[in-house]
Amino acid sequence: MHSGRQAGYTFMALGLFFLGIYLLSAYGNHYYQRVGNLMMIYVILTVSLNLSSGIMGISSLGQIGFMAIGAYVAAILTLPPGLKERWLTGLPHWMHSIQTGLLPAMLLAGLLAAVVAFLVGIVILRLQGVFAAVATLGFLIIVKVIAENWMTVTRGGRGLSALPAYTNLWWTSTAAVVTIYAVWRILKSPHGRSMIAVREHDLAAQSVGINAPKIRLLAFVISAFFTGIAGALWANLIGVVSPGSFYLWLTLLIIIMMVVGGMGSVTGSVISAVGFTILLELLRGFENKIAMYGISYIIFAVVFLLMIIFRPEGIMGDREFSWRNVRRIIPLP
Amino acid sequence: MILQVTDLEVFYGNIQALHGISFNVEEGETVTIIGSNGAGKSTTLLTIAGLLKPGKGEIKYLGTSTKTLPADRIVRRGISLCPEGRRIFSSLTVYENLIMGAVQRRDRKKIRADVKWVLSLFPDLNSRLDQAGGTLSGGQQQMLAIGRSLMSRPKLLILDEPSLGLxxxxxxxxxxxxxxxxxxxxxxxxxxxxxxxxxxxxxxxxVIETGRITMEGSSTFLKSNDQVKSAYLGG
Known part of the structure; x- marks a missing residue:
C-alpha cells in the first residue's frame, strides 16, 4: 500500500479521535471526562513502560517512582503562591512567587524525571534481570520515603492539595498521541532495532558494535521522561499528590497492562490500557451494585491470570497495528 | 602484524581461565586456535573483542593497544567477532539482522551494496530477507550470523565455532x-x-590447553604432529 495513503488514513483516524475528544469535552459529563483523562494517562504510562521493559527488556519495578517525581514537580510548580509560602518553607524564596501553567510544569516534570533516570540508570542498569527488578523497586521505595519525610518540600504524608485543575482531555489526549508517536518512531528507528538486539542477545549485540549500556540508558531515560509527564497530568487532574498514590498498586497496574497488551508492542499497550481502564470502571460499578467491595480487584487479577496462562505473549505479542492488516479485514478505499 | 597478543591472562572472578597466552596474526593470514572444551578458546576471542576484560598482558591491533577499549570501539577499529552459538536476533528480520551488523556505519549506499555481497556468499538467505531470524534453520542462522559480522567490513574476522552442530x-x-x-x-x-x-x-x-598455548606451527606441521593427531584429529 502506498505510504502517502497510509499517512492519509492515519490523519483521518487522528481527526476522528480528536473529534471524539471534542465531543466528550463539550458534551460528556464529569465522570466520563475523568475516565477519559485517566485512560489517556494510563496509555502514556503503559506505552512508556513498554519502551524500557518490553522493547528494551529492563525489568523495572520502579517506573512509578518517575511518575511520582513528575507529579511532585508539577504540584510544586502549579501550587498557588500563598500555599507555597505557607507549606513549602524548604523551597528557595524566588520559587514561592512562581506559579506556572501546565505546559511548563509538564515539561519540567518530564525533564527532572529523565535527569533522575539518567543518574539512577548509570548505577542500576549494570544489573540485569531479577537484580535490576530488585534495584528499581529499591528506587521506588526511596522516592516514597523521601516524599514522606521531606516535609518542607513535599509536605510529607499530608501531601500537596488544592492544585489547580489544569488537566483536561485536550492535554491528556495530545500527550498520549505524542508519546505513542515518539515511542513508535524510536521502535522503528535504528535505535529501536539496537534495543531489540541488546534485549535478545546482549553479547551478540555488543559484538556487532552496539554500545549496550548506552542504548539501555537511552531507553530508560526516554521512558522516564514520558512517565514524568504522566505524573504531571495526574497531579493536575486529581488535584492532590501524596506519597501513597505512587506506589505498588500503580506499579502492578501498568505492568499488568503492558504484559496483557504484549511486551514490545506499542499497539498492544494502547489497546490494553484502554481496555483495562474501561474494565476497572465497569467492575467498580458492579461492585457498588452488589456491595461486595474489593471484588473488582479479584476479577482483575483473574483476567490477568487467565491471560498469562492462555495467551502469555499478550494480545498483540510484539506485532504492531498497520493499515495493511486492517485492509485485509475491512475494504478501505 | 594485524594482531599481537602477549602474555594474556583472563579471570572469571577468582578462576583463572587464561594463564598468559601469546600469539599473533599477520595481515591476510588465516590462523586457527584448536583445543578441547574449556581450554580457553572462546575466552580468548571474547577478550580480543572487548567483551571480557583482561587481567595482565597486552592486545595490540595494528600496532596500538585495544586492551582497555569497549567492544563497540573495537568493532569500529575493524575487528568483528561472530560469537559461538549463532546468537542471531530472532525477532528481527533477516534483513534487519544484516543491517545491525553495519550499525556503526553511515554510508548507506555501500551498506546496501554489502548486503548484496553477503547474499552472494549465502544465496540461501536471499528468499528469506523478510522472515524473522528465529524462523531460520540452524545452518541458515549460522550463515546469517557470519553474514552479520561481515557487514561491518572487518579487517580481522573472528569466527567462534562456525561449524558447531551443523x-x-x-x-x-x-x-x-x-x-x-x-x-x-x-x-x-x-x-x-x-x-x-x-x-x-x-x-x-x-593448540591451547587449559589456558596455555602448548603448540604452534604451520598447519602442515600440526597436521602431521603425533600429539595433535591423537588428541584432536582422532588418531
Whole structure:
C-alpha cells in the first residue's frame, strides 16, 4: 500500500479521535471526562513502560517512582503562591512567587524525571534481570520515603492539595498521541532495532558494535521522561499528590497492562490500557451494585491470570497495528 | 602484524581461565586456535573483542593497544567477532539482522551494496530477507550470523565455532565461504573443535590447553604432529 495513503488514513483516524475528544469535552459529563483523562494517562504510562521493559527488556519495578517525581514537580510548580509560602518553607524564596501553567510544569516534570533516570540508570542498569527488578523497586521505595519525610518540600504524608485543575482531555489526549508517536518512531528507528538486539542477545549485540549500556540508558531515560509527564497530568487532574498514590498498586497496574497488551508492542499497550481502564470502571460499578467491595480487584487479577496462562505473549505479542492488516479485514478505499 | 597478543591472562572472578597466552596474526593470514572444551578458546576471542576484560598482558591491533577499549570501539577499529552459538536476533528480520551488523556505519549506499555481497556468499538467505531470524534453520542462522559480522567490513574476522552442530553438507558450505573470504584477502582468526577442517583451511595454528598455548606451527606441521593427531584429529 502506498505510504502517502497510509499517512492519509492515519490523519483521518487522528481527526476522528480528536473529534471524539471534542465531543466528550463539550458534551460528556464529569465522570466520563475523568475516565477519559485517566485512560489517556494510563496509555502514556503503559506505552512508556513498554519502551524500557518490553522493547528494551529492563525489568523495572520502579517506573512509578518517575511518575511520582513528575507529579511532585508539577504540584510544586502549579501550587498557588500563598500555599507555597505557607507549606513549602524548604523551597528557595524566588520559587514561592512562581506559579506556572501546565505546559511548563509538564515539561519540567518530564525533564527532572529523565535527569533522575539518567543518574539512577548509570548505577542500576549494570544489573540485569531479577537484580535490576530488585534495584528499581529499591528506587521506588526511596522516592516514597523521601516524599514522606521531606516535609518542607513535599509536605510529607499530608501531601500537596488544592492544585489547580489544569488537566483536561485536550492535554491528556495530545500527550498520549505524542508519546505513542515518539515511542513508535524510536521502535522503528535504528535505535529501536539496537534495543531489540541488546534485549535478545546482549553479547551478540555488543559484538556487532552496539554500545549496550548506552542504548539501555537511552531507553530508560526516554521512558522516564514520558512517565514524568504522566505524573504531571495526574497531579493536575486529581488535584492532590501524596506519597501513597505512587506506589505498588500503580506499579502492578501498568505492568499488568503492558504484559496483557504484549511486551514490545506499542499497539498492544494502547489497546490494553484502554481496555483495562474501561474494565476497572465497569467492575467498580458492579461492585457498588452488589456491595461486595474489593471484588473488582479479584476479577482483575483473574483476567490477568487467565491471560498469562492462555495467551502469555499478550494480545498483540510484539506485532504492531498497520493499515495493511486492517485492509485485509475491512475494504478501505 | 594485524594482531599481537602477549602474555594474556583472563579471570572469571577468582578462576583463572587464561594463564598468559601469546600469539599473533599477520595481515591476510588465516590462523586457527584448536583445543578441547574449556581450554580457553572462546575466552580468548571474547577478550580480543572487548567483551571480557583482561587481567595482565597486552592486545595490540595494528600496532596500538585495544586492551582497555569497549567492544563497540573495537568493532569500529575493524575487528568483528561472530560469537559461538549463532546468537542471531530472532525477532528481527533477516534483513534487519544484516543491517545491525553495519550499525556503526553511515554510508548507506555501500551498506546496501554489502548486503548484496553477503547474499552472494549465502544465496540461501536471499528468499528469506523478510522472515524473522528465529524462523531460520540452524545452518541458515549460522550463515546469517557470519553474514552479520561481515557487514561491518572487518579487517580481522573472528569466527567462534562456525561449524558447531551443523550437518556435514552445511559444514562444507560454511568452510567454502571462509575459503572465499580468505582468497579475497580477509584476515581470519578461526576457533574450531573440528580441528581437521580448521587445519585444512588455515595457514598456521595454535593448540591451547587449559589456558596455555602448548603448540604452534604451520598447519602442515600440526597436521602431521603425533600429539595433535591423537588428541584432536582422532588418531
Amino acid at each position: 550437518a556435514p553438507v552445511l559444514v562444507n558450505q560454511i568452510f567454502n565461504v571462509i575459503a572465499t573470504l580468505k582468497n579475497d584477502g580477509t584476515t581470519v582468526l578461526l576457533v574450531e573443535q573440528n580441528a581437521r577442517r580448521a587445519l585444512e583451511i588455515a595457514d598456521r595454528g595454535y
